[in-house]
Amino acid sequence: MTVPQPPLPNEPSAPQPLDQDTTLTTRDTPKQLFGVYIKGMAMGAADIVPGVSGGTIALIAGIYERLINALSSIGPNLWQVFRQQGGLKGLMAVWRQVDATFLLFLLLGIATSFATLAGIIKYLLDNEPLFIWSFFFGLVVATVLILLSEIERWNIGRAVLFAVGLVFAVIVSSLPLLTATPSLPYLFFAGAIAICAMILPGISGSFILLLLGAYDTVLEAVHTLNFSIILTVMAGMVTGLLLFTRALKWLLSRYYQATLALLTGFIAGSLVKVWPWKVDALGALNSEAVTNVMPWQYPTGPHWLITIGLMLLGAVLVSLLSWWGNRRS
Template sequence: MEWKNLLRGFAMGTTDLIPGVSGGTLAVVLGIYYQLLESISGLFGKDWKRHWGFLIPLGIGMVSAIVCLSRVIEYLLEHHYEPTQFFFTGLILGVLPMLVRQADVRRNFSVIHVIVLLISLVLMASMAFLSGDEDAGPLTALTIGSTIGLFFAGWLASMAMLLPGVSGSFVLLLVGVYPTAINALSTFNFPIIITIGLGVLAGFFFSSRAIRYLLASYPHMTYAVMIGLIAGSVFVIFPGIVSGLGTIIICLVALLAGLSIAMYFGSAKRTGS
């Protein structure tokens, strides 16, 4: 068992609670993204023991963060929204140099790669102008229709979680399920938690294989999409220009903290690239 993944999973679970912040991006920051895809895809392969040993501690950490911090995240976003978002903005900006270096952009990117990157960036940035239907209030009881809907919402969210730059929570927000998910976690509504969770697990298993295939068969184009999505996600979570000297200083410190953490984990020395 790779028990150090408990902390990695806890960090990823924390980010997955926040709309606009991608757990996939944090996996890149932590240097475990490709191993994560490999382990999910190989759960039932010949190396299943190694993959389970990687994923079990990671999953425990993620679940622990989601259960323990759902109310904390609600509090931070409600009472300290700008510093929280600036921290994650720094985290996202800090991972871009590593991806650019790993993709060897100068050598491998042609005009078409740059165009795809820009299209991905614009598409992701445009999500900043979208919002889900939050006025209906959270669901607290299941029907046949809502069970199917919540399952596939979890499936879509898990696909987003595996793509750096795309937030699973933001997808839930777009389809109007985020309030229901957060309320279920805060009140331990297990039928709803299990329904969404099963969708997430199914999405993880199938979409990880697709992403691995794309990275193996079309690496440069996949990197172009990933870099565009991550860069565009900054526009989704950026809280805007803040006012007041104290607020500006706190937000700047939060931004630099996120940037420093991401650049430390993504340094050439640590990643070997």
């Protein structure tokens, strides 16, 4: 995979004139839009699992910078964009400014995964945790190896940033879970924090919700269509996005390789959370199993054939996704 590079300092990325449509509305074909939708589904499926980040999928699929650019363009300045032309032309100018067609198809893909896969993945996490964690472990390992190869000219600074990202993700993954019943204001706050984690590769938004004691509440709200909870969490997510993505865009545009090293460290640190062999505090297997053990210490045995096979499957799929993203770029 070749991750798109940011503009050089002597080649500033000035915004295009409003009457020059250089965004997705004229550039992307229906086939490419379908590809964005599929990548959105992959991001949604990853975000459902507490330990895997949709941002990881976006990065490996070659749409991460485009996503950050689109989200960071949403803000008060859009009113000025609209006023310059007004009416329908102004609305179309705003649509192009935020790369809205790209965001729309991506969100449709994410929503499709949440609507169709949330129940399946929750069932597998509860009943076949070893196998689903094995799949995602292979996926994350392959992602780390691919991204490490993309970091050019390793130096002490980038190595330190990688280590900082790794240690931070390990610490976050090891925090105790909160179990209190969340209120709506608390869910708003949890949504704002979780969406920042969803955008950051390696830090799972759903795991942040789990840490904050809001994961089961949100998942149940999706199943039962509890719109008061859904809308509250969505409002928090929108707020978090508007505050966070601008800072991340600034880092990517000025310190791309250093930021990539930090993000890769986040992903590597998440391997602690997606380690397949887990037991509970008493060494038993149940939905509360969060303690990592060595494969041979697993109560039912390591299941080498199935676990390694699923790891290889995850690695192959993420490699294909990387190839697809590279080909699209």
